[in-house]
Amino acid sequence: MKHIDNLPTSPGKFKEKSAYIRLRHHFSLAKTTFWTLAFVGLIYISFFRSLHIAHSDSSRRFLRTSFYGPDWEKRVKESSKIGSGNGNGVCVLVTGAAGFVGTHVSSALKQRGNGVVGLDNFNDYYDPSLKRARQALLARLGVYIVEGDINDEELVRRMFDIVEFSHVMHLAAQAGVRYAMENPSSYVHSNIAGLVSLLEVCKSVNPQPAIVWASSSSVYGLNNKVPFSEKDRTDQPASLYAATKKAGEEIAHTYNHIYGLSLTGLRFFTVYGPWGRPDMAYFFFSKDILKGKSISIFEGPNHGTVARDFTYIDDIVKGCLAALDTAEKSTGSGGKKKGPAQLRVFNLGNTSPVPVSDLVSILERLLKVKAKRKIMKMPRNGDVQFTHANISYAQKELHYKPTTDLQTGLKKFVRWYLSYYRDGKMSDQ
Numbered sequence: 001m002k003h004i005d006n007l008p009t010s011p012g013k014f015k016e017k018s019a020y021i022r023l024r025h026h027f028s029l030a031k032t033t034f035w036t037l038a039f040v041g042l043i044y045i046s047f048f049r050s051l052h053i054a055h056s057d058s059s060r061r062f063l064r065t066s067f068y069g070p071d072w073e074k075r076v077k078e079s080s081k082i083g084s085g086n087g088n089g090v091c092v093l094v095t096g097a098a099g100f101v102g103t104h105v106s107s108a109l110k111q112r113g114n115g116v117v118g119l120d121n122f123n124d125y126y127d128p129s130l131k132r133a134r135q136a137l138l139a140r141l142g143v144y145i146v147e148g149d150i151n152d153e154e155l156v157r158r159m160f161d162i163v164e165f166s167h168v169m170h171l172a173a174q175a176g177v178r179y180a181m182e183n184p185s186s187y188v189h190s191n192i193a194g195l196v197s198l199l200e201v202c203k204s205v206n207p208q209p210a211i212v213w214a215s216s217s218s219v220y221g222l223n224n225k226v227p228f229s230e231k232d233r234t235d236q237p238a239s240l241y242a243a244t245k246k247a248g249e250e251i252a253h254t255y256n257h258i259y260g261l262s263l264t265g266l267r268f269f270t271v272y273g274p275w276g277r278p279d280m281a282y283f284f285f286s287k288d289i290l291k292g293k294s295i296s297i298f299e300g301p302n303h304g305t306v307a308r309d310f311t312y313i314d315d316i317v318k319g320c321l322a323a324l325d326t327a328e329k330s331t332g333s334g335g336k337k338k339g340p341a342q343l344r345v346f347n348l349g350n351t352s353p354v355p356v357s358d359l360v361s362i363l364e365r366l367l368k369v370k371a372k373r374k375i376m377k378m379p380r381n382g383d384v385q386f387t388h389a390n391i392s393y394a395q396k397e398l399h400y401k402p403t404t405d406l407q408t409g410l411k412k413f414v415r416w417y418l419s420y421y422r423d424g425k426m427s428d429q
C-alpha cells in the first residue's frame with residue numbers, strides 16, 4: 001500500500017513529485033559526497049601541510065644552526081675586537097650596516113679602533129648590489145655584517161650572547177617618504193616592530209647597551225615655524241614614514257622610562273653623499289640627467305620654493321660618533337630599571353636650506369650635462385615643502401658643527417657616482 005502522501009492527485013503531479021523526490025535524493029547524495037570529499041580533502045591538505053611545516057621548520061633550524069654555527073661565531077667575535085687605537089672599550093652593534101649611513105658610521109668606528117659588528121637584512125628596497133658592494137668595503141676594514149632582520153629576536157640575542165656590546169647604533173629602517181604610500185606595512189615592520197624587537201633584547205641583556213638611533217627631520221611634519229627646534233611640536237606628520245619615526249621616539253621614551261635604557265634619537269636632515277641611496281632625489285636626478293631623461297622638480301603652492309637642509313654624510317657621521325661618545329650607560333639590568341637613564345633627541349642638519357632647483361643647477365655643472373627640467377606641483381604623497389634645522393642643542397652637547405656645503409658635498413658624490421657606475425659597470429673604487 002502506498003502512503004497517502006505518495007498517492008497522485010493527478011498523474012502529472014505524481015510524475016512531477018517523484019521527479020522532485022529523485023532530484024532531492026540526488027542532490028542530498030551529491031551534497032553528502034561533496035562534504036565527505038571536502039572533509040577528506042581538508043584532512044589530506046592539513047596532513048601534508050603539517051608535514052611541510054615540520055620539514056621547513058626543521059630545515060630552517062638546520063639552516064640556522066649551520067649558518068650561525070661556530071664559523072659564524074668566530075667571524076662575529078673577530079669583528080667585535082677592539083683595536084689598539086682609541087677604542088675605549090667601545091664595542092658597537094650597527095644595525096643597517098649595509099645601508100648608506102650604516103656603512104659610513106661602521107667604517108669610521110672601526111677605523112678609530114672600536115669593535116664593530118653589523119646586522120643587515122639586505123632587502124631589495126633599492127638595488128641590493130650596492131649594499132653588497134658596501135658590505136665588501138666594510139669587510140676589507142674588518143667589519144663583518146651578520147645577515148638577518150632586527151625582528152629576529154633570537155638572532156639578536158645570540159649576537160649579544162657572543163659579544164658584550166656596550167653600544168647599539170640602530171640605523172636599520174625602512175626609509176623614504178614617498179614609498180610609504182606604496183608599501184605602508186614595510187614601515188611598520190621595520191620602524192616600529194623592528195625597533196621594539198631590538199629594544200626588547202637590549203632591555204633584557206646584562207649589561208644593557210646604550211642606544212643611539214636614527215629618527216628623522218620628517219617628524220616636524222606640517223610645522224611652518226623655522227628653523228625646526230627639538231622643542232617644537234612633532235604631532236603633525238605628513239607621511240606614514242614620519243609617523244613611524246615619531247612613534248619610534250615615543251617607544252624610546254617608554255623603554256627609557258620602564259627599563260632604564262639610555263636612548264639618543266638623531267633627527268637626520270636629508271643626508272647625501274658617496275655610497276648614497278638611489279631612491280633619493282640627488283641620486284636619481286644624477287642618473288636621469290646623464291641619461292638625458294627629464295626630471296620632475298616639485299614646487300609648492302603659488303609656485304613656492306621646495307627646499308631641503310641637505311646634510312653631508314661626513315658631518316652626519318661626526319654627529320653619530322659624538323652621540324655615541326656622550327651616551328651615558330643604561331641603568332637597568334635583566335629587564336629591571338635601577339635608576340633614571342639618559343633620554344635625548346638631537347637635530348643633525350646643515351642649517352642652510354637649499355631649493356631643489358639649485359641642487360639641480362649644481363648637478364648640471366658637476367655632470368656637465370643640462371637637465372631636462374619638468375616643474376610640477378608637489379604631489380600630496382608625504383613630502384613637506386621646507387626643512388631647516390636648528391642645531392644649537394647638538395652644538396652644545398655634541399660639539400656638532402657641519403662643515404660641508406652642498407656644492408662641496410655634491411662634488412664628492414658625483415666623483416664617486418661616476419667612478420662607481422663608470423661605463424655602466426660597477427666599480428667600488
Ligand SMILES: O=C(O)[C@H]1O[C@H](OP(=O)(O)OP(=O)(O)OC[C@H]2O[C@@H](n3ccc(=O)[nH]c3=O)[C@H](O)[C@@H]2O)[C@H](O)[C@@H](O)[C@H]1O
Nearest residue numbers: 175176216217218268269270280281282296297298356383
Ligand atoms: O630628512 C629626512 O628625514 C628624510 O630625508 C630624505 O627625504 P627627502 O628630504 O624627501 O629627500 P629626497 O627624497 O631626496 O627629496 C629631496 C627633495 O627633492 C624633492 N623631489 C623629490 C623627488 C622628485 O622627483 N622631485 C623633487 O623635487 C623633494 O620634494 C624634496 O624636497 C630621505 O629620503 C628620507 O628617508 C628621510 O631620511
